[in-house]
Structure formats: C-alpha cells, structure tokens
Amino acid sequence: MRDDHLLTSKHLTRADIEGILDRAAEIDADPGALAGKHDGSLLGLLFFEPSTRTKMSFETAMKRLGGDVVDMGSVESSSVKKGETLADTVRVIEGYADALVVRHPRQGAAKMASEFVDVPLINAGDGAGHHPTQTLLDLYTMREAAGLDDLSVGIMGDLKYGRTVHSLAYALSNFDVQQHFISPESLQLPREVVYDLHQQGASVREHEHLDAVLETLDVLYVTRIQRERFPDENEYQKIAGEYQIDMATLEDATPELTIMHPLPRVDEIDPAIDDTDHAAYFEQAHNGVPVRMALLDQFLGGSA
Amino acid sequence: MSSDDHELRVSKIRNGTVIDHVRGGQALNVLAILGIDGTQNEQVSIGMNVPSDRLARKDIVKVEDRELSQEEVDVISLIAPDATINIVRDYDVTSKHRVERPRQVEGVLTCPNTTCITTEDEPVTSRFEVLDDGVRCAYCGTIVRDGIADLIGSR
Numbered sequence: 001m002r003d004d005h006l007l008t009s010k011h012l013t014r015a016d017i018e019g020i021l022d023r024a025a026e027i028d029a030d031p032g033a034l035a036g037k038h039d040g041s042l043l044g045l046l047f048f049e050p051s052t053r054t055k056m057s058f059e060t061a062m063k064r065l066g067g068d069v070v071d072m073g074s075v076e077s078s079s080v081k082k083g084e085t086l087a088d089t090v091r092v093i094e095g096y097a098d099a100l101v102v103r104h105p106r107q108g109a110a111k112m113a114s115e116f117v118d119v120p121l122i123n124a125g126d127g128a129g130h131h132p133t134q135t136l137l138d139l140y141t142m143r144e145a146a147g148l149d150d151l152s153v154g155i156m157g158d159l160k161y162g163r164t165v166h167s168l169a170y171a172l173s174n175f176d177v178q179q180h181f182i183s184p185e186s187l188q189l190p191r192e193v194v195y196d197l198h199q200q201g202a203s204v205r206e207h208e209h210l211d212a213v214l215e216t217l218d219v220l221y222v223t224r225i226q227r228e229r230f231p232d233e234n235e236y237q238k239i240a241g242e243y244q245i246d247m248a249t250l251e252d253a254t255p256e257l258t259i260m261h262p263l264p265r266v267d268e269i270d271p272a273i274d275d276t277d278h279a280a281y282f283e284q285a286h287n288g289v290p291v292r293m294a295l296l297d298q299f300l301g302g303s304a
Numbered sequence: 305m306s307s308d309d310h311e312l313r314v315s316k317i318r319n320g321t322v323i324d325h326v327r328g329g330q331a332l333n334v335l336a337i338l339g340i341d342g343t344q345n346e347q348v349s350i351g352m353n354v355p356s357d358r359l360a361r362k363d364i365v366k367v368e369d370r371e372l373s374q375e376e377v378d379v380i381s382l383i384a385p386d387a388t389i390n391i392v393r394d395y396d397v398t399s400k401h402r403v404e405r406p407r408q409v410e411g412v413l414t415c416p417n418t419t420c421i422t423t424e425d426e427p428v429t430s431r432f433e434v435l436d437d438g439v440r441c442a443y444c445g446t447i448v449r450d451g452i453a454d455l456i457g458s459r
Contacts, residue, residue, distance in 0.1 A: 085424075085425065085426050086424075086426055105419070106421040107419050107443070107444035108420050108421040108422065108441070108445075109421040111421075112421045112422070112443055115428075126421075129444060
C-alpha cells in the first residue's frame with residue numbers, strides 16, 4: 001500500500017486489496033504459519049465507541065501473530081472522560097505501541113489522529129465515515145463465495161450512515177461489479193459517495209425496493225436500519241419492515257445468492273435463513289481474524 | 305468612460321486593498337472572510353451591485369491600510385472567482401491581479417457537518433479541497449456547493 005496508515009478504502013487499488021486477501025487466504029489455510037512472528041510487538045486499541053467483533057478480532061489476530069495488545073478501555077474509564085483530546089490520546093499511546101487501531105464516533109477522526117503519530121494507524125470506524133478493515137473481510141468473504149468480478153452486488157439498509165457500506169462501495173469500484181443500492185429515500189447513499197463512485201467509473205444504481213433487483217443479484221449485503229435514525233417509532237417500524245428478509249423474500253432470489261451482513265443484526269435477517277446455503281454472515285465475521293492478521297503482518301513489517 | 309464613473313461612486317483610498325469585480329451581492333461575505341465587522345475602526349468603502357462591463361453587476365470592497373494574505377485571497381476566490389486584487393500605495397495601484405482558485409484552503413471555513421472531527425475541540429485546522437463547483441472537507445469528505453460563504457467561521 002502507498003500509505004503508512006489505513007484510513008479509508010478509497011485509495012486502495014485492486015493490487016492492494018488482492019495482496020491482502022491472498023495473504024489472508026494463506027493464513028487461513030495454515031493458521032500456525034505466522035505463530036510467534038511478531039513476538040514482543042504491541043498493538044494499541046483505542047475504541048471510543050463500543051465494539052465486539054472488530055475489537056476482539058484485532059486482539060485475536062495480534063495474539064495469533066505472537067504479539068499482544070494494550071487497550072485504552074472504555075471511554076468512561078479513560079482520560080477522555082477528563083476532556084483529553086483525541087490528538088493527545090493517540091500521541092501518548094503511540095509511545096506504548098507499535099501500531100494503533102482507532103474507532104471514534106466522529107467522521108475524519110482516524111485521519112486527524114494519523115497526522116499526530118508516526119506509527120501505523122488503522123481506522124476501525126469513524127462515525128458514519130469509513131471502516132476499511134471490515135471491507136477487506138467483506139471482500140474476502142465475497143471472493144470465497146462468489147468471486148469479485150462479473151458480479152452483481154446489492155447493498156441494502158442504512159446506506160446513509162452505514163460506514164461499512166461506504167467503504168465497501170469504494171473498494172468494489174476496483175472490480176467488475178454492478179452495485180445496486182437499496183434503501184428508503186431518507187437513508188440513501190451520501191451524495192459525496194455517489195459522486196466519488198461516478199468519478200471512479202463504478203456502475204451504480206439506486207433502488208427503493210429490493211424486489212426490483214433481487215433476482216439479478218449474486219450477493220446481497222444487508223445492513224441494519226437503526227431506530228434512532230427516525231424521530232417517529234411508527235415510521236421506523238414501517239420503513240424497517242420493508243428492508244427485512246425472510247424465506248419468503250428469497251423465493252425470487254437465485255439459489256446461489258450469497259447473503260452477507262456486517263453484524264450485529266437485529267431483525268433484518270430472519271434466523272431461518274441462517275441454516276441455508278445463502279447465509280455467509282457468520283463466516284464473514286470469522287474471516288475478520290485472518291484478514292486482520294494479514295493486515296497487521298503487513299503494517300508491522302511482514303514480508304518474510 | 306462608464307467604468308470610471310462607477311469607480312467614482314466609491315472614494316479612492318490612500319493605502320490598502322481594492323477588491324474589484326466581486327460578484328454582485330458578495331461584498332459582505334468578502335468582509336466576513338476578512339473578519340471585518342466594523343468594531344475595530346477599520347476604514348472600509350463598499351459598492352454593491354454597481355453596473356460592470358465584465359459582470360452584469362459587481363461589488364467593490366476597498367479596505368484602508370490592509371494588504372491581504374494569500375489565505376484570505378484564496379477564500380475570496382471561492383465566492384468571487386472573477387475578483388481582482390489591487391494593492392494601493394499612496395493612491396497608486398502598485399499591483400493588480402486576478403484571484404486564482406487554490407487547490408485547497410486551510411482555516412477560515414468551518415465544516416458544516418456537525419459530526420466532523422474538525423468541529424470538535426481538537427488541535428486541528430479545517431482543510432477543504434477545492435472542486436470545480438464547490439469545496440470538500442479533507443477530513444469527513446462533506447461537499448459544499450452552495451452557501452460556501454456560510455462556512456466562514458472563526459476557527
């Protein structure tokens with residue numbers, strides 16, 4: 001990669017992405033191959049927002065590489081509570097760790113933080129902005145299930161605030177993928193992202209209803225519509241209901257359709273789908289470890 | 305000549321800067337960019353919506369005893385892309401040039417996205433990339449096409 005940090009997926013090239021996915025596949029095939037390789041290295045975890053999968057999979061990945069983590073802990077128990085700036089916090093933790101992973105509720109937080117440190121910094125989510133490591137594991141999962149070219153991908157749900165969606169869309173524009181964005185009008189993809197995708201020459205279509213495209217899709221990436229996005233509970237119930245999928249929804253889908261979700265889900269995917277061949281979301285979550293191992297190996301000076 | 309007549313509507317200045325060919329109606333925004341609100345005894349003359357050969361209607365701003373920084377000129381170029389900056393010394397125009405749109409502007413503008421990290425109490429200067437038809441926050445990516453003058457803040 002051209003950069004010392006991973007802040008967005010916007011500047012990742014196809015070669016960057018394939019390099020990481022190939023490395024992740026090697027690790028997946030032989031999980032012990034890198035055991036102890038980064039013995040003594042420390043990864044600083046700075047999560048200013050709650051996280052289960054991202055944080056635990058970074059921790060698992062680092063430990064499987066032989067390293068360890070230093071964790072800021074929750075905001076409530078840290079100096080952030082005393083009013084410390086993010087800029088100060090990262091400059092302090094930089095002195096303890098060989099690389100940093102930052103999640104923060106503000107857009108652009110990781111980019112700003114990266115300007116204050118010399119160690120590699122990885123964005124693990126910045127508000128409604130980007131979540132590039134999720135994207136890499138999404139692509140890994142998608143490649144395993146359906147390949148990454150000559151593909152029709154539907155991305156559905158909260159496209160406005162969904163950072164995993166923004167990052168995924170940018171990355172997919174490197175491949176021969178038709179992207180269909182399915183959402184209520186109020187949660188459409190930010191115009192900035194649409195502008196960028198068009199600039200990159202991506203094939204992008206927006207829809208209000210899944211049934212308009214379902215039968216053409218190879219992959220359906222579902223995201224959660226959050227209750228707090230709607231001022232009115234009835235409005236939320238009405239809209240969210242239209243973007244939930246169950247066995248009946250899938251009657252119009254191809255048998256090969258792969259269903260993905262960054263998790264956590266609430267009720268947007270009926271659990272009855274979990275046991276079908278469509279469901280790839282748990283596998284997707286597991287893929288966080290080899291993909292983040294590949295990434296950390298690279299950032300910690302890996303190519304041996 | 306008609307343009308001289310227009311110039312005469314606003315008195316000449318001895319030393320300072322004349323910002324001419326400002327798009328009609330933008331003069332007050334130019335003052336906002338320069339942080340001029342009349343409380344610091346600045347001597348300022350303004351012509352608004354005067355007929356112009358080059359623009360149908362133009363504004364003129366004359367500021368005594370002040371020469372503008374490049375950063376200020378850069379931001380002015382966003383709301384007044386046709387403006388000319390005339391430096392006046394002892395009643396003579398000693399330099400005159402058109403503004404050029406910069407590739408980016410730092411400081412001066414505040415990101416309108418309230419969830420952008422630059423609107424937090426962090427030691428960071430706002431930075432906007434200049435697009436053909438607007439500006440874009442370098443941190444959160446928000447694009448602003450209309451109402452750039454509304455972003456002129458105190459940061």
